[in-house]
Every structure is written in structure tokens, then in C-alpha cells.
Amino acid sequence: MNKTFEELCLRKSVRDFRDEPITEEEKRMILEAALQAPTAGNMALYSIIDVQDQELKERLAVLCDHQPFIAKAPMILIFLADYQKWYDIFNEYTDDMPKLEESDFILAGQDCTIAAHNAVVAAQSLGIGSCYIGDILENFEVHQELFRLPKYTVPYIMVVFGKPTQQQKDRMKPKRFELEDLVHIDYYHQKDITETKSMFMKQSNKDEKALEQYIQAFAKRKFFC
Structure with a gap:
């Protein structure tokens, strides 16, 4: 079986991690994979927050539906739908500021999603498990304030990463639709x-x-x- 296809089929959400750090080399590979994702017009309508502060992790665990495993994750990445950098550069170099529509932020959300999944697939290939946390968007106003985000930046996707326990490795992947x-x-x-x-x-x-x-x-x- 093709290795990439096999990794995609085997990948499942992991919510219990070994007490083992993700190395700086592994983290960089995961982040570089995210940056290689397709993006609308090569605009990279996203930014990534690498959450390292343990107090922030503990806060996220509470705000994201009280899920303690979040605080224990060795690596947390938040993918931001980010038009702020383009707003600022447009404002600097153009006479008329383009009007941002809802569709622009949907496009930024697509960029976030593709980049995040590139990171997830890269992590899987390194033996590192991951889990998407949807609550980062459900409570986006609170998280905007927590991470000091400017007006045109939205916390769109959060993924936690870690090396899975044996129980998580052995756990059967939920069946998908046909x-x-x-x-x-x-x-x-x-x-x-x-x-x-x-x-x-x-x-x-x-x-x-x-x-x-x-x-x-x-x-x-x-x-x-």
C-alpha cells in the first residue's frame, strides 16, 4: 500500500499522550509541512500560534469544554484565519482600502484547514498523534481576547499533538461513512x-x-x- 495513503487511513484522533516531549526538529518539520500547504493566491491567509506557556494550556483546557488532556499535550498549535497582515499592507500601499466580505474569511478558514491538516499528516508520519479541538472557534471571542488578537484575525482551528500511549495506538479507529x-x-x-x-x-x-x-x-x- 502507498505509504501516504496508509498513514491517512490509519490516522485517528489521539487524546492521551506519553510523557515524552516533541523534539524541536519534529516540531519544525510539522510547522514546515503546514507552510507548504496550498493557499489562496499564495496569500497565506493564516498565522499559527505555538502555545508553549503552561498557564495558557491550562486555560484552554477549561475554555475548550473542560478537556484536561489539552493541558497535557506537548504541543498545541492554533491556526488563525488572518487577514490582518493583508489589511495592514493594503492600508500602507493602496489609496482605497478593500472591503472585506464574509467570503474573504471563509477563504481564510480554508487556508487554515489545509495548513492544519498538512501539519496533522506530517505528525502522523513521525509517529506523533493529534486531535482537532473545535471549541477554539465556538468560543472565539474569548480566545481572541486571551491571545490578544487584532480585529481581522480569528482563532479558527486548534490541534493538540503528542506521542500516543499504547492504549491509544491499539484503540480502533471509528468507522467512516462509505x-x-x-x-x-x-x-x-x-x-x-x-x-x-x-x-x-x-x-x-x-x-x-x-x-x-x-x-x-x-x-x-x-x-x-
Whole structure:
């Protein structure tokens, strides 16, 4: 099997790390991989905060849904959707300041996502586990203040990195949806509810009754809390 494809298939979220540091060489390789990611117009509409201060890590663990493993992670990277540098350079060299639209920040978010995943894949190839933390965006106003971010900079993605424990290595990766259920040919096919239930039952390996209970619990945890 192709090595890169194998790493992509094996990669899973890791939330428990060995008490072993990530070396400076490993960190630099991960960061360099992030910077090699495709980016809109070569603008690099992102910046990266390498969180090293333990007090900041402890604060993040609380603010990001009270997840203690965050504070124990040897490396934390926050990918910022960053138009501030372009705003400043435009302001310096152009007569009329371009108006920033929501679509501009969506584009910056795409740059963040691609760069972050480059870092995740590079880490995987080095035997370093990772976990995306979505709460960095959900509570972005608090994190903007915490990291002293200027107006046109948003904390978009956070990833924690560390060398996985044996238990994490052995843990089975959650099953993904099947290719045929997610890939549409030419046009979007909106599934009827029977097809949708079938798709979810295959992915979750549950019968319809168990699926109903799972979906209700998931909705309550994620959307109705």
C-alpha cells in the first residue's frame, strides 16, 4: 500500500499522550509541512500560534469544554484565519482600502484547514498523534481576547499533538461513512429518509432502534444542551 495513503487511513484522533516531549526538529518539520500547504493566491491567509506557556494550556483546557488532556499535550498549535497582515499592507500601499466580505474569511478558514491538516499528516508520519479541538472557534471571542488578537484575525482551528500511549495506538479507529454514501456524481442527490437511515446504520453498525437512541443522545449533547 502507498505509504501516504496508509498513514491517512490509519490516522485517528489521539487524546492521551506519553510523557515524552516533541523534539524541536519534529516540531519544525510539522510547522514546515503546514507552510507548504496550498493557499489562496499564495496569500497565506493564516498565522499559527505555538502555545508553549503552561498557564495558557491550562486555560484552554477549561475554555475548550473542560478537556484536561489539552493541558497535557506537548504541543498545541492554533491556526488563525488572518487577514490582518493583508489589511495592514493594503492600508500602507493602496489609496482605497478593500472591503472585506464574509467570503474573504471563509477563504481564510480554508487556508487554515489545509495548513492544519498538512501539519496533522506530517505528525502522523513521525509517529506523533493529534486531535482537532473545535471549541477554539465556538468560543472565539474569548480566545481572541486571551491571545490578544487584532480585529481581522480569528482563532479558527486548534490541534493538540503528542506521542500516543499504547492504549491509544491499539484503540480502533471509528468507522467512516462509505464512499458511495458521500460521493455524488455531477449533481447532489438528496437521499430519502430510508436511504439516510441506511447510510447511518452502516456507519454506526447499529440497528434502527439503536440508531434512534444514538441520534437523540448526539443531538442533545451537541445542539440542545
